Amino acid sequence: MVQFKNMCLLMLTLALVSLVFTGNACAKDMIFNGSIQEGDGYQINTIVIDVAEVFVSAESCVFKVYDEGELEHDKLINIDDTITFTAEGETIDVTLLSVSGGTLPQATVSITITDDDNIYLKQIVDGGHEKATFPGTPSLEITKEVSSYTVDQGEVVTIKVTARNKGDGKATEVRFSDPKPTGFILQEILLEETGQLTIDKYETRTIFLYKLQANEAGTFEFQPTRASYSNEADLDFPEAVSNIPVITVTDTGKNAKKVAELEFSTSIESSSVKRNDEVEVVINIKNQGDSSANGVVLNIHLPEEVEYKGSNSNIEIINGMPKAYLETFGLDQEKEIRFVIKPTELGTYTITTDYSYQYEDGVSPDRQEVTGEFTTSTIDVARGDLDSVIEQPWYVIAIPLLIIVAIGGWLFHRSRQYRF
């Protein structure tokens, strides 16, 4: 019982699936349904279906099918008969619906194709296949030339990219992409055709012309220049890809790595101060290297007993720590960072500053990072002017105060007593 039920279900499913597939298989896109005069034709891409002869009385018609001018099929069919042929991988059905006489007899036909996605051209052609024109097939060839394939580091090479249309149709909507190679620095662009271009058949055009400086030693494979394009009928063609030039850059040593070398020095306004006096500290920075430094960060570590009081500008307090940040620090640049501190306890102190910065050495692909620290000379903090007072026990201050108050009170009392 269960088996029978399962069988029925399976058969139903199969029936449904086959229905869907049959429906799909039978689906055709209508290309044309209308009258074509005798001697004219209907063009689908490169195919022209000529209505060669119409026999009104016989209710029949001769169709001749040409592909790019070559006769492929030649058939006489009656009304309601169909010629079926394959073109561009699709099946085309041409059905004669009716014929009519007059000065020029004509046939009413319907043309369907299994899939019209690839049809870029469909039209009635007066005069038939003889008068039909076909959009050409462009074919781009990109050549990437380099002025020299072996260069010394630091030398400049010129890159020239040309495109030749060696096909028989105009290339339209041509777009080039030309990735720049690593290890080279773009020095100058002499020519650059950008945007959408059209290249006529057999035309050769220079698309790019630029100069690159070899920056690193090594063997470099250039990435190819690519172009996408279409023909006049908007049919997209496969991307054209250029050759891949390979350049060898030799390390001559004369373009050695560059460095940014920051030199830090400090000075203190006075190396021996009194407690709670303010002292100015100056950090002097000088770039002694041959590359500029970036992202210079200074973290000033103040001892707990030293208070930060302020600065001329560059210093910010982040999480309680005075920090200075300099975006770039050029060659031979010099800078002074001044800040004021106040030691609050006796003792001998130094102030250590850690620093970090980056630079490009001109050779390595990555930025170089430098870190380090430097320390000021010592600051001796001696007793402040008021220290001896502050250090006294409270009563030493309170008693004279009390005495002064008492004397004041007494004088007031007395003068009141004697004022009449």
Place this chain on the structure above:
Amino acid sequence: MLNILIVGNGQCGNRILDAINKEAFGGKSKFAKFYSQQKYKSKVETIAINTAINDLKELSSTKAKDRIHIPHLHGVGANRTLGKSVFEDNKSHIMRNIEERGNFDVGFVITSASGGTGSSFTPPLIKEIKEKHDFPVYAVVVLPFREEGTLYLQNAAFCLKEIRDSGVDGIILADNQFLKQIGGNVQSAYNTINDMIARRMLFLLDALDSEMMMVTDLGDFKTVMSGGAGLATIGFYEAEKGMNIKTTIQKALSPNGLLFSTDVYKEGSRAMVIIKGDKSYLSIDEISSEVEKLSSSVGHVFKGIIVRKGEAPQVLVVLTLEAAEELENLYSVAVDAIHQEREKKTRVEEQKEIDKAFSQIDGLEPDY
């Protein structure tokens, strides 16, 4: 410890009282009150009484609560009759103020004899105190400069008499005229005289309250003051460098040291000699011979010696007088003055008679 009352009446009395208070602070400076304590040995109450508020305001070393203002315009203008009636009106107020200060062993009332307020308040005040209490009251009376005019002389004469009649236990005289010798302008002369009196008063108070042997006391003072004609004066001298005690005593008894002009050896009745200073200066022989010399011509002489280490010798003499030639002179001048005043008044009266004569024709028209 004695309880001593000192009252200063009128401007003169007020200022001498203030000088005493200032002297008690031990300093010449009027700021002494801010840093010093008064060096009274006894419990001393001082009261300044005046009708003139400005006179009271001028004082510097007397406490505000010790200044009693009797509101009556600006003083009584040397008019004693007016002064007496003002005192009568304010008697209870003044007496209450004195009574509030407790009991006293001795009282002094300081005044000028010749002004208005002081000279007219003092006699009835002493009378009032003597009626209510039995402690001795002594008047310290300042006599005027003779050139101050008939009105002052007249006032002085009447005032002195009234004080004597008030029941006072003795009058200590100080004479501006006699002390004028010190010189200077009136103001500085006043200050100098006041300081002299103050210094003597303080010395006296010091001597009265002494419990030491060989030292006079209040009893001795009373005895001395009760002698003679009820009039007394004070002599004082502080030895200059190198001066011996004998000379110092002599100086205290000479016009150099006395407050009132008198020939001690002729007019003196009883005396109290108090000698103070470092032991080294105090030669007993010299002192004895000087005291003996005095007592041979004067009646009894009390002698007290206060030994003060390191101090130059000072001598104070309280002397009661049997006779006072100078006072007789003053009275004769005063009597002349009274006569003059009366004549002046008669002249004014006569003037009034003339007025009367003139006034007869008031309202009349000459008839031709």
